[in-house]
Each structure stands twice: as structure tokens, then as C-alpha cells.
Amino acid sequence: xxxxxxxxxxxxxxxxxxxxxxxxxxxxxxxxxxxxxxxxxxxxxxxxxxxxxxxxxxxxxxxxxxxxxxxxxxxxxxxxxxxxxxxxxxxxxxxxxxxxxxxxxxxxxxxxxxxxxxxxxxxxxxxxxxxxxxxxxxxxxxxxxxxxxxxxxxxxxxxxxxxxxxxxxxxxxxxxxxxxxxxxxxxxxxxxxxxxxxxxxxxxxxxxxxxxxxxxxxxxxxxxxxxxxxxxxxxxxxxxxxxxxxxxxxxxxxxxxxxxxxxxxxxxxxxxxxxxxxxxxxxxxxxxxxxxxxxxxxxxxxxxxxxxxxxxxxxxxxxxxxxxxxxxxxxxxxxxxxxxxxxxxxxxxxxxxxxxxxxxxxxxxxxxxxxxxxxxxxxxxxxxxxxxxxxxxxxxxxxxxxxxxxxxxxxxxxxxxxxxxx
Amino acid sequence: xxxxxxxxxxxxxxxxxxxxxxxxxxxxxxxxxxxxxxxxxxxxxxxxxxxxxxxxxxxxxxxxxxxxxxxxxxxxxxxxxxxxxxxxxxxxxxxxxxxxxxxxxxxxxxxxxxxxxxxxxxxxxxxxxxxxxxxxxxxxxxxxxxxxxxxxxxxxxxxxxxxxxxxxxxxxxxxxxxxxxxxxxxxxxxxxxxxxxxxxxxxxxxxxxxxxxxxxxxxxxxxxxxxxxxxxxxxxxxxxxxxxxxxx
Numbered sequence: 023x024x025x026x027x028x029x030x031x032x033x034x035x036x037x038x039x040x041x042x043x044x045x046x047x048x049x050x051x052x053x054x055x056x057x058x059x060x061x062x063x064x065x066x067x068x069x070x071x072x073x074x075x076x077x078x079x080x081x082x083x084x085x086x087x088x089x090x091x092x093x094x095x096x097x098x099x100x101x102x103x104x105x106x107x108x109x110x111x112x113x114x115x116x117x118x119x120x121x122x123x124x125x126x127x128x129x130x131x132x133x134x135x136x137x138x139x140x141x142x143x144x145x146x147x148x149x150x151x152x153x154x155x156x157x158x159x160x161x162x163x164x165x166x167x168x169x170x171x172x173x174x175x176x177x178x179x180x181x182x183x184x185x186x187x188x189x190x191x192x193x194x195x196x197x198x199x200x201x202x203x204x205x206x207x208x209x210x211x212x213x214x215x216x217x218x219x220x221x222x223x224x225x226x227x228x229x230x231x232x233x234x235x236x237x238x239x240x241x242x243x244x245x246x247x248x249x250x251x252x253x254x255x256x257x258x259x260x261x262x263x264x265x266x267x268x269x270x271x272x273x274x275x276x277x278x279x280x281x282x283x284x285x286x287x288x289x290x291x292x293x294x295x296x297x298x299x300x301x302x303x304x305x306x307x308x309x310x311x312x313x314x315x316x317x318x319x320x321x322x323x324x325x326x327x328x329x330x331x332x333x334x335x336x337x338x339x340x341x342x343x344x345x346x347x348x349x350x351x352x353x354x355x356x357x358x359x360x361x362x363x364x365x366x367x368x369x370x371x372x373x374x375x376x377x378x379x380x381x382x383x384x385x386x387x388x389x390x391x392x393x394x395x396x397x398x399x400x401x402x403x404x405x406x407x408x409x410x411x412x413x414x415x416x417x418x419x420x421x422x423x424x425x426x427x428x429x430x431x432x433x434x435x436x437x438x439x440x441x442x443x444x
Numbered sequence: 445x446x447x448x449x450x451x452x453x454x455x456x457x458x459x460x461x462x463x464x465x466x467x468x469x470x471x472x473x474x475x476x477x478x479x480x481x482x483x484x485x486x487x488x489x490x491x492x493x494x495x496x497x498x499x500x501x502x503x504x505x506x507x508x509x510x511x512x513x514x515x516x517x518x519x520x521x522x523x524x525x526x527x528x529x530x531x532x533x534x535x536x537x538x539x540x541x542x543x544x545x546x547x548x549x550x551x552x553x554x555x556x557x558x559x560x561x562x563x564x565x566x567x568x569x570x571x572x573x574x575x576x577x578x579x580x581x582x583x584x585x586x587x588x589x590x591x592x593x594x595x596x597x598x599x600x601x602x603x604x605x606x607x608x609x610x611x612x613x614x615x616x617x618x619x620x621x622x623x624x625x626x627x628x629x630x631x632x633x634x635x636x637x638x639x640x641x642x643x644x645x646x647x648x649x650x651x652x653x654x655x656x657x658x659x660x661x662x663x664x665x666x667x668x669x670x671x672x673x674x675x676x677x678x679x680x681x682x683x684x685x686x687x688x689x690x691x692x
Contacts, residue, residue, distance in 0.1 A: 282561035284550060288539045295537040298499065299551045300525035300610065301561075309558035 064275040069409075070358075074271065077358055081264045091253040098260040098328045100368040101267050103128075105321025106345040107352065107360030108267075108274050109314030114346070115354035116283060117310045118290030119207070123215030124318050124345050126222050127190035129337030131319025133226075133233075134189055136332035137173060138182035139242035139250075159241070164231030173232075179246065186323045187316045194315030198308035205304075216339055223338035238333025242326070250327060263324045267361070270317055274357045277313075286310060351393055353402020362401050450513050452477045452644050453614055458497055458507035467493045469668040470507070477613065480640040482659035483648045484679075486688060489665040491648040492534065495616050499531040500524045511614065526556070530607035534618040536599035540592040544583050544602060547591055548574045551606035573609060581605040581635065597628035601635065608639060615639070616646045621654050633657045664688070 057065055065071040085097050106124045113119045146156040154167045161169070175181045197218065201211055226233045234240070242250065249255055277283050289296045289303055297303050326332045335341065348367045352359025370389055374382035397404050453475040460468050468490045475481050483491050496502040498509050500521040509516040516524050525531075539547050552573060555564030578584045581601040586594065591602060600620055607615055620636070621629045629651070636645060636658050649655050655662060656676045664671040664679060666688045672679055679685055 277562055280562045281550065281555055281564040282558060284539075284542060284546060285561050287541070288550060291541075292537055292539060294501075294533070295539070297521045298525055298531050298533075299606065300522050300553060301556050302520070302522045306558050306561070 064272050064279060066279065070275075073358055073405075074275070077271075077361055078268050081268070081361075082261070086257070086260070091257065094260055095256045095328060096368075096372060097365070098256070098263055099325060100365055101263055101361070102321040102325040102328065103345060103348060103368065104267055104361045104364040105270060105324070106318040107349045107364045108270055108357065109317035110346060110349035111352070111354060111357050111360045112274055112277060112286070112317075113310050113314040114349065115356075116278065116286040116290070117307060118286075119307055119311060120212045120346070121215040121311065121314065121342075122212045122339070122346060123217075123219035123342050124314065125337045125339075125342035126215075126219050127194060127315035127318035128322035128325070128341075128345070129222065129226075129332070129334070130190040130193065131186045131322030132326040132332040132336060133239065133322075134176070134182055134185045134319075135323035135326040136239035136242060137176040138179060139245060139326065140239050141169075141173065141177050142245070143241060143243040158234070158239070160234045160237070160239075161231055166231045170232055186319050190315045190319040190322075191312050194312040195308060198311040199304070202304040202307040202311075207307075216342065219337065219339050219342045223334045226334040226337060234333075236334060238331055238335075240331040240333075242330050245327065251330060256328060259324070259328045263328060266320060266324065270320070271357060271361065278357060282306075347390055351390075351400050353400030353405075356400070356402035356405075359400055359402045366401070451475060451510075452512060453498070453646075454508075454510040455494075455498070456508050456510070458494070458504055458509065460493065460497060460502060460505045466668050468497060471665070471668070471670050472507075473663050473670060473673065475614075475644045475646065477644050478640060478642065480636060480645045480647065480658055480660045482655040482662045483646060483665060484650070484652070484655060484662055485665035485671070488667070490668040491665055492618055493668075494665070495531060495618055495646070495648060498524075498616065499529060522556075525610070525612075526553075528611075528613040530610055530612035530615045532600075532603050532607060532615070532617045532620065534622065536596065536603050538591045538594075538599050538602050538606070541590060543588050543590050544578065544594070545574055545587040547602055548577055548605055548609050551609050553610045577605045577609045580608065580638065582631070597624045597632070600624065600632070604635065604639075613643045614646065615643060616648075618648045619650065620647060621649065621651055629654055 057068060057071060061071045065074065081097075081101065086094060089097065106128050109127075110121070110124060113121055140158045144156060144158045149155045149157070149159065149162070152159065152162040154162055157166065157169050158173075176185070197215070201207075201214060206214065227236045229235075244250060250259065285296060285301065285306060289301075289306060293303055296306075322332070322336070325336070344367070345364075348364040349360050350363070351367055352361070352363025367386075367389075371382070371386055374385040374389075378385060393400070399406070451474040455474070456472045458468055458471045459466065471490075471494065483494065485491050493502060497504050498516065500516065500519055500523075504517045507517070511524075511527060511529060514527065516527070516529070519527070539550065542550065549566065549570060552570055554570075555561045574587070575584065578587055581604060583594075583598060583602060583605065586598070591599065594602060604615075604617065604620065617636075621632050624632060633654065636647065639645065647655070647658065659676060661674060662676050662679045663673045664682075664685050671688060672682045672685050674682075
């Protein structure tokens with residue numbers, strides 16, 4: 023590979039830019055342009071790495087420095103949704119599997135965490151006024167006199183920590199295996215995941231005595247005796263969440279750079295060729311679906327810790343679709359776009375609901391429609407255009423610094439044309 | 445016939461129908477290693493369906509496909525591929541946005557599970573194998589180009605290369621020279637002659653000159669049924685075949 027001449031290399035990169043505009047993540051992968059060393063495991067270009075570092079700095083330095091504790095905890099909440107967005111980029115953007123039920127996995131992760139915290143908050147001393155002390159308050163209200171069987175293991179933190187990824191993971195495995203082995207895909211799969219979201223939220227609301235019903239599981243206080251409610255605890259949780267999110271982001275980048283990442287893109291466009299190369303398409307799809315579910319579950323657990331409650335309103339169809347919109351806004355194939363899209367949508371929601379309490383739902387709807395009409399590729403497309411424009415402007419101004427022999431030959435022309443650009 | 449010995453591929457009594465239409469009807473034929481077999485027949489004779497049945501893309505209604513003595517009709521596509529049966533589609537089916545190198549690497553028969561693919565390493569032996577195959581299909585100096593830059597013929601060769609890198613014992617090619625120029629056809633014929641050593645190659649083809657130049661034996665299908673089999677000369681003088689091809 024190294025022995026190849028420069029000529030085809032230039033052709034390949036140039037074509038990758040023009041042809042791959044619809045699929046940005048496949049360009050210049052595996053060719054000689056990759057980053058060396060540690061970063062090369064995650065990013066194909068220095069620009070992508072720098073974008074990641076910028077987002078990391080934004081989350082770890084800029085937000086904590088500029089925002090009040092209240093606003094920072096809001097950002098922390100948004101960032102838990104970004105886990106779902108990351109999972110969607112891998113599942114949908116790469117694998118072409120659109121799930122409209124990611125709220126299920128977010129919710130299950132969140133409920134696992136909430137069950138542990140609720141049991142810790144329901145010690146016999148603080149629940150002494152109940153007719154059955156020592157069980158969660160909502161159970162007492164619903165005339166339950168003993169802790170249900172499936173709640174008991176959640177007294178153990180180790181069990182809970184394991185259950186957070188495993189419970190949603192197993193559910194995703196069952197759904198994925200059942201659907202993908204039967205070649206259910208596309209719209210049908212989306213509808214089925216949406217149905218699962220509807221079923222689970224109805225189940226949670228209906229089984230009030232076991233789940234806290236429509237109110238969810240509230241009044242969570244401590245984690246191993248550590249109060250999660252004060253500002254300083256919230257800021258610690260913010261950084262834990264941010265750290266986990268950045269690690270998850272790197273994990274997704276690592277996946278996207280691997281053969282699995284290329285296989286997912288290939289599978290999305292040429293499923294039969296992948297199958298006839300000896301890959302089990304069903305297994306690959308199930309794997310990424312489970313991967314996305316586990317990421318969502320981690321986000322859900324972090325949500326419960328930071329916000330202090332969990333309710334069915336984060337499980338059903340509406341939140342699930344909102345999460346897809348966040349990923350779409352980011353540009354569904356751009357991993358960082360999942361984080362940025364989530365931030366933009368949720369900042370927008372908060373801003374509109376504070377300024378225009380009566381109109382905010384319409385405004386957020388208009389934002390979505392506008393984004394889809396103006397930037398069909400989301401922030402990823404916007405970034406590409408902006409970069410291209412900035413690059414053109416740069417070239418126009420400093421047109422005398424050529425890049426290749428080809429540019430050298432045209433530099434006179436490019437310089438003359440380029441000066442008109444600002 | 446099949447009881448005497450084990451053939452590389454033994455197709456016996458294979459049938460499938462779509463909505464009552466018998467696409468393949470009680471078909472039997474046998475192929476040995478080192479053989480280059482052409483399957484010909486008029487439009488709708490069921491040629492591609494036979495490949496679909498062997499490769500597991502279509503489920504047979506009855507009959508059996510024994511590959512090295514193992515029944516294939518109950519296996520899934522990827523399992524059949526892993527047993528050593530490669531299949532090329534009629535229209536070139538390569539990964540357009542990936543480079544030639546990556547196309548071949550993706551088909552390299554290691555790291556086929558999800559985690560295996562995630563942690564697949566581009567080892568020197570992978571690179572060596574990719575170069576070896578690229579040499580064979582004459583795409584050695586296009587390794588870093590994305591596949592969409594290749595000509596139609598080169599895409600066909602790339603897909604053949606993607607099969608070769610898996611080292612299958614049975615390769616099935618559906619119209620490999622369709623849409624190729626005359627020099628490209630010649631080159632493809634040379635390639636096929638080279639690669640049928642140590643394996644069997646089945647070619648479905650319309651182009652009689654091409655079939656004559658490559659095939660050791662020819663099987664003629666007509667309306668899903670076995671019509672004739674033998675060398676090209678024998679086939680072309682067979683009155684049944686002449687009737688089918690030239691009409692009444």
C-alpha cells in the first residue's frame with residue numbers, strides 16, 4: 023500500500039470528497055491519510071479529532087465555567103440523552119436500523135437505577151409512618167404489604183450496576199434476534215420498536231403498585247449514603263456523566279474506524295453482498311442494536327442519578343422519537359453530531375418554553391421542519407458546507423500557498439477568482 | 445450416479461415453484477473439482493434460480509444439494525458461504541464507497557462475528573493476501589481507489605476477487621461478462637481458466653462464444669428442466685438444444 027504513487031492517492035481523495043458527500047463517514051478511510059498513533063485508533067482525520075477535543079472542552083470546561091449550577095444540571099440532563107443519540111448514530115446512521123423505541127432502553131436503565139435508590143431512600147426509619155414501613159411509599163399507597171420479588175435484588179448496588187446494561191441488553195437481544203433473523207427491517211422494524219415503547223409505558227403506568235405508575239419513582243435521596251441532591255453532588259455527577267459520555271463517544275469512533283463500522287455501512291447499502299461474504303447480517307444487526315440499547319441504558323441511569331427521579335414519560339413513543347430527531351439534527355452519520363444535536367434541540371426546548379410558554383411546542387416543531395428542509399444532513403451537512411466555505415475563503419485569500427502540483431498549475435486562476443470571496 | 449462416489453457438488457431432484465410456476469423442476473447435475481461448468485439456456489430457463497437455490501437465497505421445495513457430502517438446502521446463506529461456496533451476482537455488487545483494498549479486506553474470511561469484525565487487525569498476512577488477489581484480478585495499481593472509480597469490467601473482476609480471497613471450493617458466477625468489451629471478455633476468460641484449478645467454477649452465461657472458450661462441460665436448462673449436458677460441440681449439435689434455441 024505504501025508503495026503506491028501519489029497520483030492515484032490524489033484522485034482517490036478528490037473523488038471521495040465529491041462522491042461521498044452523502045456518506046461523509048466513509049471518505050478517506052483506510053487510505054494513507056489516517057492519523058498515526060493513539061488518535062488514529064479513533065479518528066480518520068485531524069479535523070475530526072480536533073472537533074472531538076473541542077466538544078470535550080465545551081462539556082468539561084466551558085459549560086461548568088460559564089453556567090450556574092441550575093443551568094449546568096440541565097446540561098447534565100441533556101447529555102444523558104446524548105447517550106441515546108450515540109446509540110442511534112451507530113444503529114441507524116451506520117447500520118440503517120431505525121429504532122423508534124430507544125426510550126425503552128433509556129427507561130429500563132433509568133428504572134434499574136431508580137429502584138436501587140428508592141430502596142435506599144425507603145429505610146424503615148424514614149418510612150415509619152407507613153402502614154408497612156421499609157417499602158417504597160407508592161407501594162404502601164397501593165396497599166402492598168411486602169416488597170415484590172423482582173425488587174429484592176435491587177438492594178444490592180453490584181446487582182443494580184450489572185442490571186443497568188444487562189436488562190435492556192437482553193430485551194434488545196430478544197427483539198433483535200426475533201426481528202433480524204426473520205429479515206424484518208426498515209419501516210416495519212421501526213413500527214415494532216415503537217409498539218414496544220408503547221407497551222412498556224402502558225405497563226409501567228398500569229402496574230402502579232410495582233412501578234410507581236405515571237408519577238414514576240420519585241424522592242430519591244442518597245447513593246450509598248451520599249446525598250445526590252445538593253449542588254456540589256450534582257456537579258460531581260455532571261462530570262462523571264460527561265466523562266462516561268466522552269468515553270462512549272470514543273468507543274463509537276473506535277467502532278466506526280473498525281471493519282465492523284465499514285461492514286455496517288456496507289450492510290446498509292448492499293446487504294446481500296455482505297451476507298454472501300459469509301457474514302451473518304442478522305447477528306451484526308442484533309449486535310449493534312444491543313450496543314445502542316446498552317448506551318441508552320447508561321444514559322438512563324445517569325439521568326436518574328442527576329435528575330433524582332424516573333417516570334414513564336421518558337419511556338414512551340414521544341421521547342423515543344425526540345431522541346431520533348436529535349440524532350437526525352446532528353446528522354445521523356456523525357458521531358459528535360449526536361451530542362451537538364441533543365444539545366441544540368434541548369437548549370431550544372428550554373429556551374422556547376421559558377420565553378414563549380404557550381407557543382413553545384409549535385416553535386420546536388417549526389425548528390425541526392426548518393432543519394429538515396434547510397439542512398437535510400443536519401449539523402454534519404452544515405459543518406461540511408461551512409468548512410468548505412471557510413476553506414474556499416482561505417484559499418481565495420492565501421491562494422499562493424498551493425497544496426499539490428495540480429493546484430500549482432491552477433493557482434493563477436484560483437487566485438483571481440477567489441479574491442471576490444470575502 | 446451419485447451413489448458411486450462423492451462429487452464436489454451433487455444436485456439431485458431439485459425443485460422450486462413460485463405461485464405455481466415451476467421455476468426449477470426435478471433438476472439433477474453433478475460437478476467435480478477442477479471443472480469449469482457453464483449453465484446455459486434461454487431466458488426464463490431457471491439458471492439464476494439454480495444459483496439462488498445452491499447458495500441458499502431461495503429455499504428449495506424438494507430435492508437436495510450435497511456439497512462435499514453435506515446437505516446445503518437447510519443452511520442459511522452465510523453458513524453456505526462459510527462451507528466454501530462463493531457467489532457473484534449478475535450486476536456487479538461491490539462496496540462503491542470503499543477502496544479496492546477495503547473491498548477485498550472486507551471479504552477476507554476472518555473476523556466474521558460482530559466482535560471479531562470490531563477488533564479485526566490488518567495483519568501482514570491480510571495485506572499479503574489482498575495483494576496476491578489484486579495481482580490475479582489485475583487491480584494491483586488501483587488498490588487505493590474507491591470502487592466507484594472502476595470501470596464496469598473492473599468491478600466484475602473485483603467481485604470475483606472478493607470471492608477468491610475466501611478461497612471457496614465452489615465459485616458460482618452469474619453472467620460474469622455481461623456488458624464487457626471484447627478485450628475484457630478475453631481477460632475474464634483467462635482469469636476463469638486460472639482460478640478453476642483446485643476448485644469448481646459454475647458460470648451462468650448467455651454469450652455462446654464466451655462459453656465455448658472457457659467451459660469444460662455445459663449443462664443446458666429449458667423451462668426449469670435439465671435438457672442436455674456435455675461438451676460444447678456435442679451440445680451445439682444436439683437437436684433438442686437446437687430446437688429450444690432456434691424455435692420450431
